[in-house]
Amino acid sequence: SYELTQPPSVSVSPGQTARITCSGDALPKQYAYWYQQKAGQAPVLLIYKDRERPSGIPERFSGSSSGTVVTLTISGVQAEDEADYYCQSVDSTPLFGGGTKLTVL
Amino acid sequence: EVQLLESGGGLVQPGGSLRLSCVVSGFTFTTYAMSWVRQAPGKGLEWVSAISAAAGSTYYADSVKGRFTISRDNSKNTLFLQMNSLRDDDTAVYYCAKDFRSSWFFDFWGQGTLVTVSS
Numbered sequence: 001s002y003e004l005t006q007p008p009s010v011s012v013s014p015g016q017t018a019r020i021t022c023s024g025d026a027l028p029k030q031y032a033y034w035y036q037q038k039a040g041q042a043p044v045l046l047i048y049k050d051r052e053r054p055s056g057i058p059e060r061f062s063g064s065s066s067g068t069v070v071t072l073t074i075s076g077v078q079a080e081d082e083a084d085y086y087c088q089s090v091d092s093t094p095l096f097g098g099g100t101k102l103t104v105l
Numbered sequence: 106e107v108q109l110l111e112s113g114g115g116l117v118q119p120g121g122s123l124r125l126s127c128v129v130s131g132f133t134f135t136t137y138a139m140s141w142v143r144q145a146p147g148k149g150l151e152w153v154s155a156i157s158a159a160a161g162s163t164y165y166a167d168s169v170k171g172r173f174t175i176s177r178d179n180s181k182n183t184l185f186l187q188m189n190s191l192r193d194d195d196t197a198v199y200y201c202a203k204d205f206r207s208s209w210f211f212d213f214w215g216q217g218t219l220v221t222v223s224s
Contacts, residue, residue, distance in 0.1 A: 035150075048208075084149075
């Protein structure tokens with residue numbers, strides 16, 4: 001069955017750029033979505049349809065797609081961005097990646 | 106303001122049943138598909154089930170098919186998840202989530218309700 005693969009962890013210093021990847025064979029044909037989940041909180045939609053940002057999401061969050069890999073980029077990382085990040089796509093039904101823990105050093 | 110409020114979680118023995126509810130406000134409930142997504146302790150997100158806006162179609166993850174039933178009462182702005190034959194690995198926080206225009210992704214989530222299956 002189809003899987004979405006994310007790195008378990010990414011670390012970055014404040015002010016730097018963090019890139020979180022998500023790979024999956026169907027990503028060239030299906031959109032990807034990104035969620036942020038802070039400790040003890042519900043997920044929040046960050047990016048939809050590979051690169052669109054919902055209203056209220058800061059411009060430092062952006063998405064891109066290239067072949068079987070989609071990337072969430074966080075520019076000028078802030079301490080408050082420390083969280084788990086999940087990609088999601090569709091394989092007849094919704095499918096989530098395993099999640100990436102972003103640590104702000 | 107969009108709000109989703111889950112309830113009904115708790116401790117249940119293996120083989121038991123629970124019914125989760127999610128009351129929503131701030132949007133036209135009858136227009137949107139809805140889903141349940143769960144998260145086992147310390148683990149990632151797992152989609153569980155979805156229901157179309159008019160409740161004509163339902164969908165289930167293989168892990169819960171035949172044991173869980175999703176439903177909705179559009180007159181009461183409420184989503185349900187009936188969970189039967191519960192197993193230890195059903196232990197998780199269960200979130201209800203609003204589908205964005207039936208596109209299989211989720212623009213609003215509730216705060217979740219914890220289901221613990223244990224003897």
